[in-house]
Amino acid sequence: MSETVQQHSTTALIENRPPSAAALFLDRVKATPDGEAYRYPVPAEGGGPDQWRSLTWAQAAARVSAVAAGLMALGVRPEERVAIASNTRLEWILADFGVLCAGAATTTIYPSTNADESAYILTDSASRVLIAENAEQLAKVRAHRSEMPELAHVVVMDTAGIDTAGIDAAGADKEDEGWVLSLEELERRGAEHLEKNPDCVEETVAGLRPNQLATLIYTSGTTGRPKGVRLAHDSWTYEARAIEVSGLINSEDVQYLWLPLAHVFGKVLLAAQVGVGHVTAVDGRIDKIIENLPVVQPTFMCAVPRIFEKVYNGVASKAREGGGAKYKIFKWAAEVAREYGRVTQENRRRTGKPSAPFGLAAKHAIADKLVYAKLRAAFGGNLRACACGASALAPEIGYFFAGAGIHILEGYGLTETSAASFIGPGESYRTGTVGKPFQGTEVRIAEDGEILLRGPGIMQGYHGLPEKTAEVLEPDGWLHTGDIGELSEDGFLRITDRKKDLIKTSGGKYVAPAEVEGQFKAICPFVSNVLVHGAGRNYCTALVALDEPSITAWAKENGVTASGYAQIVASPQVHELIDGYVRRLNTDLQRWQTIKKFALLPRDLDVAHGELTPSLKLKRPVVEKEYAGLIEEMYVGSRED
Structure with a gap:
């Protein structure tokens, strides 16, 4: 009886979600205004380790509202596009929610994208404003400015080397004046706009509807120009609620976020955090991950398989450098971890308990003291689980980390599905599978083995490309993923390959x-x-x-x-x-x-x-x-x- 009630209540939670991602954000602020929302690093004066500072939800909302009102003051209107070209950092998040609260849609651009492709994305999306990280990103659009007549302004986060009146340090033409302004200036203009129109943000958000465009993400692709994937507000509110009811994360969690926010995997984590209300420590500098983890001590983080492969190779290499005896111990411990991971997962599947035979358990206890405990400490010591996606994780790598006490929940999704469609179900995860579908997502396997998905997270289509949209999206809402897979009897999905690969x-x-x-x-x-x-x-x-x-x-x-x-x-x-x-x-x-x-x-x-x-x-x-x-x-x- 209680299980039936729980099923009903979680279904209602997903179905009765806020009308927009912006409303989801404002609801979070109202619910926990004084709760810690974000942690971010600030370089220490005179060198030394970075100092971490925090923003409450109310403090974050004040900056988000200033960005939103500033964009309105620049003439940005609902569903018009505002692009962000920046590495992962606090300002990216504040800018994104500012765009959404202005009623506009965010176009994401990787900071590594070259000038030609950046210009293509800005032009194809008809972006009105670009929020750029620094002089490097500004230089890319300056080189193609004549090709982007609709780009009215560039807002720069870090203004070193740039005259924010619109003239760069090298001395650009006077006609540039006013085209470039700093993020600080945008927020100042927003504050002035709010003084005259104190309810402008709330009124704009109240007018947003679920099917309005929220995000335009360009797929990197392997050949040709990237396609803009249109994701509505409804997709993000669905993802937030679906992740919330999955029970995988809770309001007491601390997330370490380094993934590129221009990628849909990083973007969905923003929606999930707002839905649940936990803390996110954000720093996109990949070279700082090892340094940051012991400081942040996250309870969960998300990564792509390459990160776990590099960690494994790094640990193996360090053991090898320690001499023959150390390397022999590591290889033994690695085999024990894999066997332990396999056996405990299989026993949990069969009996509900992650048990292991006495001999294996004894070997595991010794290996834990010699190897695994140090590995967990390198991840901060509090890590409950990692979510892994974007590509396949080698099962042997997954079993190694499982046996070492670092549980990797593999997930599956596409840019076209707002990232998250499947995830390993907590303690019952199975290495080598991407888990079960989120509540509200339907799945079926076509005759040729292709995975088809349907649900609120599915894209509206490819921007300006109806023929390309029709190739993958059926009229009844089923999306052809292009991936080959198989479902177990109890609903776990295993991806075997890309159809075209x-x-x-x-x-x-x-x-x-x-x-x-x-x-x-x-x-x-x-x-x-x-x-x-x-x-x-x-x-x-x-x-x-x-x-x-x-x-x-x-x-x-x-x-x-x-x-x-x-x-x-x-x-x-x-x-x-x-x-x-x-x-x-x-x-x-x-x-x-x-x-x-x-x-x-x-x-x-x-x-x-x-x-x-x-x-x-x-x-x-x-x-x-x-x-x-x-x-x-x-x-x-x-x-x-």
């Missing part, structure tokens, strides 16, 4: 490259990125990029005299090392999946060269085109079936 060999066998790549990452502590190739070929090959710190340390320990990364990976010793891991990988694969040949790349893949998306997903066509010569060399003399 499946390889069909010349022998007619299908290979899921991401699955093979994930297995290789789990067994080889030196790999950074790997791409499996074999479409239309009679065997599979791989392009392998190694983790520079790890392989450099190994080379030094093993007397490899090569100088620099490129020479190290070209050495016969390193080729032999990686060949051993490839042979080990092949023992667990079907014959047609095995890697017959591989090539080590002269540098790692990265975002700057366009080989990875900003969320660190592999751009297969880009990599295959760039290294076509290496790929062809691996098939020279082969006989096609």
Whole structure:
């Protein structure tokens, strides 16, 4: 009886949600005005560690209202677009909610986006204002200003090197005057506007409706121009409530947020926080993560798989540097962790209790004192769980962290679904699956294995591209995700690959490259990125990029005299090392999946060269085109079936 009542109440909570993301924010402020909302770092005077400061919800709301009113004073009207080009920081969040409370829609731009593509996004979205982080972001739009007649103003967060009257330090034309202003100036104008119109923000928010545009996120894509995904206010209020009723986070939590807020994964975390009301410590500087975690001591954080892979490789490398005995202990502890993770998850699934046999439990207790406790301390010591998404996490990596007491809840979603559609259900999560759908999201598997989704989180469509929209969004609301997957009898989803990424060999066998790549990452502590190739070929090959710190340390320990990364990976010793891991990988694969040949790349893949998306997903066509010569060399003399 109580379970039925709970089901009904949570359904009502999702269905009777606020009419807009802006209303959701104002409701949070009214509910807990004096509660801590955000923590943010401030550089210490004279150097030293950063000092962390806080904002209450009421203090945050005061700045958000000033930004909203300032945008109104600049002439921004409901559903017009205001772009943000900045790294993750407190001001990004305040600007975003300011845009929403002005009734406008946020266009997100990665700070790493080049000038040409930034101009395209600003033009395609018809953005009226750009809120830019600094002089670097301003310079990008200055170079293309003539192409963006609708861009009326640029608001700059950090004004170092910029004359905020509109003339940069280098001395731009006088006609620029007034086009550029600081965020501080925008908030000052907003305060003046509020003095004359004290109810303007509340009245604007009250007029917003669920189907109005809230966010325009451009997918990075692998080829061609990015597409703008239109997400309505209703999508964000749904995500906030669905995450709230999932029970995965609570108002006492402390989140560490570093993910790019231009990405839908980062953006959904803002909505979730407002819905639940917990604290978020925000700092997008990736090089500060290791330093920040012990200071922030988060109870949960979200990340992409590459972060966990780098942590694992880093721990393995550090153990190896400590000498043979230390490395032997680490390898033993890693195997114990994986076995413990598997066994406890399976026993929880079967009996409801995460038990382990006495012998394994005893080994785990020893390994915990020697290895796992130190690993948990590096994450701040209070971490209850991590959510992981954007791409597949290798199960062996997941089991390692599970056994070490760092629980990674894998999730699944797309930009087109407002990020979160599935998540591992708390303590009952299963490594290798992305959990169950959020309440209110429907899922079905098509005959060809494609995952189809329907629910309030689904996009309105691609901005200005009705034909592209029709290709993926059916009239009855079902979205074709382009991912292949399978559902267990009790509703857990496992993603097997991208539909377009499946390889069909010349022998007619299908290979899921991401699955093979994930297995290789789990067994080889030196790999950074790997791409499996074999479409239309009679065997599979791989392009392998190694983790520079790890392989450099190994080379030094093993007397490899090569100088620099490129020479190290070209050495016969390193080729032999990686060949051993490839042979080990092949023992667990079907014959047609095995890697017959591989090539080590002269540098790692990265975002700057366009080989990875900003969320660190592999751009297969880009990599295959760039290294076509290496790929062809691996098939020279082969006989096609």
